[in-house]
Amino acid sequence: MGTTITIDPVTRIEGHSKITIQLDAAGQVTDARFHVTQFRGFEKLTEGRMFTEMPSLTARICGICPVSHLIASAKACDDLLAVQIPETAVDLRRILNLAQIAQSHALSFFHLSSADFVLGFDSDPAKRNIFGVAQAAPEIAKDGIALRKFGQQIIEILGGKRIHPTWVVPGGVNAPLTAEKRAQILAMIPDALNRARRSLDWYKGIFGTFDPEIRTFANFPSLFMGLVNDKGELEFYDGKVRIVDAKGKIVADGLDPHNYRDFIAEAVEPDSYLKSPYYKPWGYPDGMFRVGPLARLNIIDRCGTPVADEEWAEFRMLQRGAVLSSFQYHYARLVELIYCIERIEQLLNKPDILSDFVRAHARPNRPEGIGMSEAPRGTLLHHYKVNRNGLIQWVNMVIATGNNNLAMNKGVYQVARQFVRGNKIEEGMLNRVEAVIRTFDPCLSCSTHAVGQMPLEVNLLAPDGTVLHTVKR
Amino acid sequence: MLQVLLIGYGNPLREDDGIGWQVVAEMTNGRLETRQNPQSAIPNTQFIAVHQLLPELAEPISQADLVIFVDAAVAGKPGEIRRMELQPQAEGPGAFSHQVSPAGLLESARVLYGRCPPATLFTITAAQMGYGDQLSPPVAAALPELLRQIAARIQEVV
Numbered sequence: 001m002g003t004t005i006t007i008d009p010v011t012r013i014e015g016h017s018k019i020t021i022q023l024d025a026a027g028q029v030t031d032a033r034f035h036v037t038q039f040r041g042f043e044k045l046t047e048g049r050m051f052t053e054m055p056s057l058t059a060r061i062c063g064i065c066p067v068s069h070l071i072a073s074a075k076a077c078d079d080l081l082a083v084q085i086p087e088t089a090v091d092l093r094r095i096l097n098l099a100q101i102a103q104s105h106a107l108s109f110f111h112l113s114s115a116d117f118v119l120g121f122d123s124d125p126a127k128r129n130i131f132g133v134a135q136a137a138p139e140i141a142k143d144g145i146a147l148r149k150f151g152q153q154i155i156e157i158l159g160g161k162r163i164h165p166t167w168v169v170p171g172g173v174n175a176p177l178t179a180e181k182r183a184q185i186l187a188m189i190p191d192a193l194n195r196a197r198r199s200l201d202w203y204k205g206i207f208g209t210f211d212p213e214i215r216t217f218a219n220f221p222s223l224f225m226g227l228v229n230d231k232g233e234l235e236f237y238d239g240k241v242r243i244v245d246a247k248g249k250i251v252a253d254g255l256d257p258h259n260y261r262d263f264i265a266e267a268v269e270p271d272s273y274l275k276s277p278y279y280k281p282w283g284y285p286d287g288m289f290r291v292g293p294l295a296r297l298n299i300i301d302r303c304g305t306p307v308a309d310e311e312w313a314e315f316r317m318l319q320r321g322a323v324l325s326s327f328q329y330h331y332a333r334l335v336e337l338i339y340c341i342e343r344i345e346q347l348l349n350k351p352d353i354l355s356d357f358v359r360a361h362a363r364p365n366r367p368e369g370i371g372m373s374e375a376p377r378g379t380l381l382h383h384y385k386v387n388r389n390g391l392i393q394w395v396n397m398v399i400a401t402g403n404n405n406l407a408m409n410k411g412v413y414q415v416a417r418q419f420v421r422g423n424k425i426e427e428g429m430l431n432r433v434e435a436v437i438r439t440f441d442p443c444l445s446c447s448t449h450a451v452g453q454m455p456l457e458v459n460l461l462a463p464d465g466t467v468l469h470t471v472k473r
Numbered sequence: 474m475l476q477v478l479l480i481g482y483g484n485p486l487r488e489d490d491g492i493g494w495q496v497v498a499e500m501t502n503g504r505l506e507t508r509q510n511p512q513s514a515i516p517n518t519q520f521i522a523v524h525q526l527l528p529e530l531a532e533p534i535s536q537a538d539l540v541i542f543v544d545a546a547v548a549g550k551p552g553e554i555r556r557m558e559l560q561p562q563a564e565g566p567g568a569f570s571h572q573v574s575p576a577g578l579l580e581s582a583r584v585l586y587g588r589c590p591p592a593t594l595f596t597i598t599a600a601q602m603g604y605g606d607q608l609s610p611p612v613a614a615a616l617p618e619l620l621r622q623i624a625a626r627i628q629e630v631v
Binding site: 135142 | 531
């Protein structure tokens, strides 16, 4: 008789999920599934709305990364207008996106994950949070708070408010940057960079103590996907898609986001609202790929800013070929955090950054528009079809977290094989499964466009579907 | 000069849950942006209106001489005002970036920034928290008295 384990809820992630582990008659783990049990349906409920509302509407998908949706949505709308938006508008959108990624990476590393590093994966769950870090390692917590604030403040300065800013519009942005705001942001750079570098140095000093986790946390060969610019550098706003394999060899390069349906297909599983995109030429499930910080650092030729480039070179020495352990998403996140701060400074120092040419005005000139950008968690795509009046007829969104769905499932399976013995879930299983999922920093609110809660449940199932053991948090 | 920090929190699109925002709007003559450009009827007071309490608030709390939290409550009779003096207290199980208590923030201010000012929580019992940006009649009727009590609390230190 076989068995299923359920983990419910999964904590310290953005959303609600459940995990089911299937055992065979011999008590061996045969499958592990990460179910996302929430649904909102933004793709349907936006049908019939004016396309100009899409950036604001889709930003409501998430309170953590509304800017990511704003950017991808505005780019899809630019495409509908068939305009090339002013260069300064592109740079200002870039700064907003970089600030969003910086604050989200700080939230993920410090607020959600640092407690595992500071207090240990098996420490008391009641204290294993940012407040526990504040007690045990106040300097780490202070750096985390300051770095998140850095990103949030830039979003507020540029967009008028921290959450759901309305500054990004189809055709550009609705107000130019002032010299005063530019100076205000530039003044924040040195402290943020100092804190980010200090945090990365700290992480590099401690990650070696987590060797068992590094070896087993979703550590397997896969493809990696993301955007790169024409120099092969890190690119969060525009660029072309590059895909590399586990050896770091380029499988596909220069892919136009407009042709995404040629290289990405989306599988739908009966037990989850989270779609499972895969690399179409390799089929399902062999075309499993990873996106986000780890993937981005695996696909690029360099970052494109001085300190991040040095850190990236050291990061790539972790492993010959691509860095495969998802544990090192944390490492990659900190390198990207440094890049974001440096790149914001570079953009603010461009001569035309205060230009008041920041918006192109046009009516819809195409029936279909596609926008792709990099969100904190990976590649994000919005695709709209409109009628002649600009009313939305059809929407598809390929969300960063969804892109990692197959890899997250495989990561849970890897942990389950290690921690399930007989019909029981061994001590430490919940902590490890949660931590594996957390390395991907999934945003389930985004990926299913669903209302978030924060629970985790693991069910252990027999071959006939009988629930043998349930663990909840 | 003494510095007072008033934090109103809740969802302004869920009727009475937006009481914290309403208090900030009333005390700043509707200028919620005073968070960036403090100009209010009451001197030396910084106002913050947020959907939820976040760890980042520990720093401005540590810099204040008095902190006032304003929130909606579910217990009691609709429109009932309660005042509670807060003590710092470490967060319990389940503390998360989405769920922080005023006492937990005071504790974080103490641990991280070495300073925890006196703090008062004012709550007003909600009658309804459905979709909408208007207060219910009993809460709207109690708002002037809530503002009077908050002003009186600030006068105790200014």
